[in-house]
Amino acid sequence: MLPINDAEPNRYIRIPYMTLTLIVVNTAILFWELNLSENWLYVVINTFGSTPSLLWAREGAGVISTITSMFLHGGLFHLTGNMLFLWVFGRRVEDACGPARFLLFYLLAGTSSDLITALVLPRHDIRGIGASGAIFGVMGAYLLLFPNGHIRTLYFLYLIPTWPRIRAFWFIFYYLAIQIVPAMNMYMNGVRYGIGYWAHLGGFFACFAIFLFLRPEAFERYMSNVPV
16 A cells, blocks of 8 residues: 555645655665665665664764664665655645755654664664655654545555545554554564664654644644644
8 A cells, every 4th residue: 555645735835845855865865875886885884874783882873873874775666665655745744844844853753763763672783774764753743734634545456456545544554553563573572674663663753743843824723723
C-alpha cells in the first residue's frame, strides 16, 4: 500500500519549496554515493551513518551523524520510497509551517529518531541511514494537523491495481502499527533487522513538537478548531 498524493490544496504557499529541495538534495547525494568506489562508499557509510554504539562511544561523526545519516540512502528503491512519502505528507505540513520552520522540524524528527534508537538499543552496531525517521515525524505531524485528510493510495487487490482514497488516520496508523512487533523483537530478543524500526517510532513521536514550528496563523486556526 503506497501513498500517491494528497489532493487537498495548500492554504498559504503554492509551491512546497523546502520539500522539493529536500528531494533534490537527497537524490543528488544518492547519485554521488553511486559514483563512489566500494571502499570510499564504505568509509562514507561508516563515518556518516548513525550507529548507536558509536554515538555512546563518541566515535565516527558522533552526534553529527544523526543529521548526516538522514541524507544517505542504500539505493534507488530506498530513496524512491522515502521521497514519495516525503512528497505526499510533507507538502501540506510545510505549508502550515513555512519552508524554514519545516526544515527545522524535519531535522529535529530525524535527529530524534536516531537518538531514541541509541537510548533503546545502546549496543546496536548496525549503521542506520535514510530519511525514514524524519519522514515518520512528518507523517505524524500530518496526522495531528489534518486528521480528516484523505490519501490517494495504490493498493493491489488480487494483483489488480486500485487507487482508493483512505483516511490519513488509517493509513498512518497502519504504517505505525507494523513497526511495533519488530521493534519489540529488537529490544526484547535482540533480533537484528535491516530496517530501523526504532528510528521510525522515534521519528513519529517527535511529531508532537510540530506546534513549535507552525506559522502563527496556522497555530491560531488549530487552537480555534478550524482547518489549518
